[in-house]
Structure formats: structure tokens, C-alpha cells
Amino acid sequence: MSLVDRVRRVCSGAGIGLLALAICSATATDLARAGAKEPLQSLDEQVQEIKSDVLGIAAELASLEERLLYPSDTQVAVFVSLAEGETFQVDSVQIQLDGAPVAHHIYSFKEVEALRKGGVQRIYTGNVRTGEHTLEVVVAGKRPGGQDASGQQTLRFSKEVGPKLLGLELAGSDSGEVGISLGGL
Amino acid sequence: MRARVRRTIAIACAVLLPVSTAAADDLRDLHFGEALYYAHQERWFEALQRLDAEIAQHYGVDEPELDSLYPHIKAANFDVGDFELRYRMHHRAGRAIKAVLEADVEPAIRNEAAFRLARIHFQKGQPGDALAVLGRIDGELPEAIRDDVEFLRANIYLALRQPAKAVEVLRELQGSETLVGFSAYNLGVALLQDGRAEEARAQLDRAGRLDSRDPAALAIIDKSNLVLGTLFFEAAAFEPAERSLDRVRLEGPFSNQALLRAGWADASAEKFERALVPWSILAKREATDAAVQEALLALPFAYSKLGVQGRAAVLYGRAVEAFGEELAKLDASLESIAGGKFLEALAREEIRQDKDWVIRLRSLPDAPETFYLASLMASHEFQTGLQNYLDLEDLRKKLVSWRTSLDAFEDVIAVRRAYFEPLLPEIDKQFRALDSQIRMRVEQRDRIDARLQHMLIAPRPDYLATAGEQASAQAIAALEARIAGANTPEAAAQRLRLRRLRGVLTWSLETNYHARFTDAHKHLRALNADVDAMTARYDAFVRARQAATQSFTGYAASIEDLRRRTGEGLERLALLMERQGEMLEAVAVQELKARRLQLEAQQNQARFAFADSYDRAAKAQAK
Numbered sequence: 001m002s003l004v005d006r007v008r009r010v011c012s013g014a015g016i017g018l019l020a021l022a023i024c025s026a027t028a029t030d031l032a033r034a035g036a037k038e039p040l041q042s043l044d045e046q047v048q049e050i051k052s053d054v055l056g057i058a059a060e061l062a063s064l065e066e067r068l069l070y071p072s073d074t075q076v077a078v079f080v081s082l083a084e085g086e087t088f089q090v091d092s093v094q095i096q097l098d099g100a101p102v103a104h105h106i107y108s109f110k111e112v113e114a115l116r117k118g119g120v121q122r123i124y125t126g127n128v129r130t131g132e133h134t135l136e137v138v139v140a141g142k143r144p145g146g147q148d149a150s151g152q153q154t155l156r157f158s159k160e161v162g163p164k165l166l167g168l169e170l171a172g173s174d175s176g177e178v179g180i181s182l183g184g185l
Numbered sequence: 186m187r188a189r190v191r192r193t194i195a196i197a198c199a200v201l202l203p204v205s206t207a208a209a210d211d212l213r214d215l216h217f218g219e220a221l222y223y224a225h226q227e228r229w230f231e232a233l234q235r236l237d238a239e240i241a242q243h244y245g246v247d248e249p250e251l252d253s254l255y256p257h258i259k260a261a262n263f264d265v266g267d268f269e270l271r272y273r274m275h276h277r278a279g280r281a282i283k284a285v286l287e288a289d290v291e292p293a294i295r296n297e298a299a300f301r302l303a304r305i306h307f308q309k310g311q312p313g314d315a316l317a318v319l320g321r322i323d324g325e326l327p328e329a330i331r332d333d334v335e336f337l338r339a340n341i342y343l344a345l346r347q348p349a350k351a352v353e354v355l356r357e358l359q360g361s362e363t364l365v366g367f368s369a370y371n372l373g374v375a376l377l378q379d380g381r382a383e384e385a386r387a388q389l390d391r392a393g394r395l396d397s398r399d400p401a402a403l404a405i406i407d408k409s410n411l412v413l414g415t416l417f418f419e420a421a422a423f424e425p426a427e428r429s430l431d432r433v434r435l436e437g438p439f440s441n442q443a444l445l446r447a448g449w450a451d452a453s454a455e456k457f458e459r460a461l462v463p464w465s466i467l468a469k470r471e472a473t474d475a476a477v478q479e480a481l482l483a484l485p486f487a488y489s490k491l492g493v494q495g496r497a498a499v500l501y502g503r504a505v506e507a508f509g510e511e512l513a514k515l516d517a518s519l520e521s522i523a524g525g526k527f528l529e530a531l532a533r534e535e536i537r538q539d540k541d542w543v544i545r546l547r548s549l550p551d552a553p554e555t556f557y558l559a560s561l562m563a564s565h566e567f568q569t570g571l572q573n574y575l576d577l578e579d580l581r582k583k584l585v586s587w588r589t590s591l592d593a594f595e596d597v598i599a600v601r602r603a604y605f606e607p608l609l610p611e612i613d614k615q616f617r618a619l620d621s622q623i624r625m626r627v628e629q630r631d632r633i634d635a636r637l638q639h640m641l642i643a644p645r646p647d648y649l650a651t652a653g654e655q656a657s658a659q660a661i662a663a664l665e666a667r668i669a670g671a672n673t674p675e676a677a678a679q680r681l682r683l684r685r686l687r688g689v690l691t692w693s694l695e696t697n698y699h700a701r702f703t704d705a706h707k708h709l710r711a712l713n714a715d716v717d718a719m720t721a722r723y724d725a726f727v728r729a730r731q732a733a734t735q736s737f738t739g740y741a742a743s744i745e746d747l748r749r750r751t752g753e754g755l756e757r758l759a760l761l762m763e764r765q766g767e768m769l770e771a772v773a774v775q776e777l778k779a780r781r782l783q784l785e786a787q788q789n790q791a792r793f794a795f796a797d798s799y800d801r802a803a804k805a806q807a808k
Binding site for chain 2: 043044045046047048050051052053054055056057058059061062063064065068069071074077079081110111113114115118119120121122130161165167
């Protein structure tokens, strides 16, 4: 009897063979899973509902936090992005606001990838008075070849009534100097 | 074997449908970029939280076309649906996409929405609805999703058991660069479903010979070779089966199955010596894998067929031991599930550090809770249930952390109230005094301004007289009054002198008028600058005063409401986690018990075979 015939016989309940258990048990567990499927689906819907509720709580909490801690009159937020098509790998960004260190972020691989794909990181949210301010940015990273790359820039901005959003765009260069440009919304 | 092939094919039909996030070219909205930042890290909750807020704000403004999200609003509306889908919120995802579909939008956007909605229906296991929605596509379709739409259509036909139609669609997709491997493999599957076995084998052979560097494409190429090898094996065509199975990469996800079947292909062709090679490799791998366990029996089986009974007996003996160890592991796993440790292990933070967490389960330290976790993950229901359980655990952690935040907010508010409340009455008193002075000065400035404006059309030199001139004018008027009734010659001389003096005064006023008028305007402009500065400080003070009050009033109701909702959420989560956990444990126990039965049978078989081989070896030695 060929092996294939043996397997077929076993699966039809005629005997026991080497391959049989694996195949027949797979069928048995499939049946077991099928039995468990219905309540899982019903639970799944309830899980979706509570996700929606928690998202609602998160939205209100964020709004409360903003009103309480970062009122629009004094709010300043700093965002970091990479220039389009940038291959420079950012390792860390440090930020000083009016001479005081306010943010220092070391990037994980996933965060760098997210920046490369066009994501924008909010690195700092705080409060400043209306008027002129300085932002000092220090960037460290690696060039595609593995050599060190760094950049430092002092940028000025004016805070008026209403939230101030500052976008920092980082761009590498062949010399290893990282360009830091400021945009704002 | 047919059951196994069917199972393999069924999984492959639902392969990777791309979920896109908007490209960030010319990003104009930092908050939208922030949502994408989280989406690219697959942190769907955070991405949704930000995008929901940004979209709600966009639709709340009076002139949305001036809002920074306006250039991205179409992408944002699609992305919110995509993120919800990726966060396994199918209901909301469907609603979001439907809203786009039913809005008054360009055909290209409506067609893309139809595609996305169809994809949701397909993923929810509603291929009929998916096909109906695809039927709404009419006219222009964005280039980027053209192939994806047709690929989805083919998958739907396969799910609806209409393979002939799927074949037609898939034939057109064979040149697609984004679907390398997938379209070729699925065409083979469609041909197989359509009963065209010969064409299916030829197609799977083509799919198995494709070249790619993409890990997903490489996996599907491996799968093509595995399915083709299995088909040949079923048809007792062992040589071609072996050739196909040999093409499966040794390090790929289908490697164990391929090695096992390659060995059986050799063994079935009575080439037991060749069967030793794949089975020997497989027998050294992780023993919790079912294919490896099968190889532990198959390897001595091949040796016994080759007449090497001594080696076979040794290997059967090792298999008995290995099965014993695996049975002990299974018992420990079952015991840990009964002890409630299984769910704790599943919720461990390090498991979910990256998107390949399912694969990383294999690398977890050996513990009864995790011995057979990787094989449990083969079950779709278990995987869905586990993902839900982990999502619930994440939500629970968030709610617990937020409850602490609410406490902290209340502390902040109390500190602010304690600081500001005693200060504000005195500040307000001083402010009211200053306020009336400021108002008075501003009114004065306004009066002067009005007078100067009027003097442009009706000149009044007397308004611009100096203090000395005004005093002189008053003195002249007083003297004139004193001598008004006198008729003496001295009085007449005095009147003449007074007239000359008034004339001098008038001369001075008239001749200096334009210069004085210009100076008055200059002074007013200077005053305006001072008044503006004062007004700015005044406004800043009003804002600061308002902010001081707002920093501790008006939050009580919000915090109370959030605390209530957080508490209710935690209660519901506890209940859901319990039910979801019980479900997972039940599925795991069923699966593990089934594996236990299988292992027991294999162990018995190994024992009998060991005894048989041992006897044969002894007899051979006696001869």
C-alpha cells in the first residue's frame, strides 16, 4: 500500500498511520474553533463599542488637558519632521526654549521610519508669553554611510495671542551637517 | 492531505490587502502629520485620537477652506476609515467610508471609497456585499489602487466560489508590479478551484519561480511551491513534488511543512536515503512544531526501511523521549491555563513591541504559558481573540492612567484656586481704578482727535494758543472790561494800546497756526502710540485676569463626567476581558488537548516501532 493510500485510509477512519494524526487532528481543532466562533464575534462587537467609548473619553480628556495646562493664549508646540526622501537617520533631538532645556528625544527605529514616511512628531508642548522667543535645536544622527551627522540652529519666533505651532524640518547633507528649518502654522 | 491543501489555499485567498496611509507630500497640517506619525508606527489608537480631533475641528470652523487640514481633508477622511479598520473597528470604519461614498464628491474619490468599503465587507466575511459595493465603481479610478481593486474583485469571486470569473480578472493582473507573487499564486488557486488542475499546476509552477526581494512576496512564492509540491504529491507524482518543495526557502515560514513533505515525496518514491536529508534537518528544529514532531517519527521510519534497524531503534527511542517531554510541556501549559497564568503571559508588554509580535512569540523565554503559543496563533479565531484581549488590556492601562491624571488635574486646580482666589479681589479693585483712569484718558484723546479733525474744515487758531498767549488774551480782555465805561483821554489811549496788543496776539496766533496744527497732529500720533501700548497691556491684563479665573473654574463638571465614564469603562473592560480571556483559554485548552491526543498517539506509535526495530536489530545481529 502506498503512503498516500495509507494516509487517505487513515483519514477516512480505517486505521492509524504516520501522517494521519496531524491531518485528522487539524480537522478536529477546526471543528472546535467553529464552535467557539459565534461568541467571539459577539464579543468582538462589544470590544469595538468600548474602543469607540474610550476614544471619546480620550478626546475629551485631551481637550480638558489643553484648556487646563496649555491654554491657547500661551500655548506653543514644536513638531519635528524629515525632509521628503531624506535618508539621514536622526538619533536624537534636543530643544531649548529661551535658554531652558524643554525636550530631549532619542528615536527608536520605528519612530525614524514613521518620520521617513512623512509622519510629524510633536516633540514639545508648553507655554510662553506673547512676544519674541528663541528656540535652540540640536540634532544628532547618522549619514547613510554610517558617519556621524549633526546640526545646531538658533531660531527666533514671535508668539502672539493664539496657539503657536512650530514645525522643524530636518535635512541631511553630504558634509554631515544637518539642516534645520523652521516653519510655522 | 486534501484537507491540509484546502486549508493552505483558504488562508492564501485572504492575503494582504494594502492599507494605505496618506503620503505626506506638501504636508500643510501638523496635526494630520502627527496622526500619520502614529499610524506609521501602527499605534492606531493614538492615530485615531488625533485624526478624529483634527477632522472634528475642521468641520467646526466657519470657513473650512481656510483651515490647514483643507488640502488633506479627502485623505484624512479615508485615513480615519483605514485606521479604524486597522484598529479592528469595522463598524466605525464602514460608517466613515460610507459617509465619503454618499457625499457629493468627485467620481475618483467616490470610486476609491467604494473600493475601501468593499474591502471592509470582504474582511468581515461578506463577499456578496463587497461585490455589490464594487459594482458602484463607475468611471475614473485612481491609478494607485487600480490593481488593488481588481485583486480584491478576484478574491471576492474566489470567496463566492466563482473561480472562472476570478481567473479572468487575475489573468489581467499578471504584470502588476505591486502584486508580484500574489496575483500569480491566486491565479493558480482560482484555476484549481475551477477544476483545471493541469493549468493550475503550470500556473503555480510559474508563481513558484518568480523572483523578488520583498519578504511578503518571497513568502507567497514559497507557498506556491509548497501547494504545488503537495498537489504533485497527492497525484503520486513524487519527482516533480520534490522539485517544487526543494524550491521552498529553508528559512521561510513554510520551511517546516516543505521539508516534511519533501521527505514524504522521497519516501513515497521508495527513495528513503534521500528522505533522510530533509527529515534530519527538520528533526533538529523546535519540537513544539507539529511538522517537527512528525519528522521525529518519519526519520527512524526511513532508517528502518533502509534496514538500519539499530539507528532506527535509537531514533525511535529519542522520539519517545521527545514526545514525553512535549507531553509534559503540554500538561504544564494546560496547568498554567487552569492557574490563570496564560492570560498574564499574553498581556506581557515585551510581546507587543513591534509589528511582528506574533512571530516574536516564538522567541519568548520557555515557560509553560508560552510553549505552544505560536502554534495556537495558527488559529484565526484565537489570533483575533488575542488581539482583542491585548487591545482591551491597552485600553485598561490607558483608563487607569487617565484616572490618575484626573486626580492630578484636580490637585492643579486646587493649588491655583488657593493662590488666585485671595489675590483676585484686591487686583480687581486696583484694576477698576486704573480702568476708569484709562477710559478717561482715552476719551480725552478721542475728543482732541475730533477737534483737530474739525479744525481741518473750520480753522480755530485760538484752540492752538500757548499758555502764555491764553494768559495774555485773558489779561487784555480783563483790562478792556475795566476801561469799558471810561471816556477819559487816558482810557482812549489805553484802548488803543490794548487793541494793538490784541493785534500782536492775533498775528502770532494766525501766523503760527499751520505750524502749530502740524505739531498738534504729531503729538496726537505720539499719543496714539502710547495709547495703543497702554491698550495692549490692558488687553493682556484682561486676558491674564480671565485666564487666572479660567485656570480653576469650570472644570468640575467635565472632570466629574470623565471620572464617571472612566470608572464605567473600567468596569465594562473588566467584564469583557474576563469573557474574552475565558474564550481564549477555552480555545487554547481545546487546541492543546487535541495536540496532546496527537502526541500520545505518536508516542505510542514510537514505542511500538522502537520495540519492532529493536527486535529486528537484535535478530540481524544474531544472524
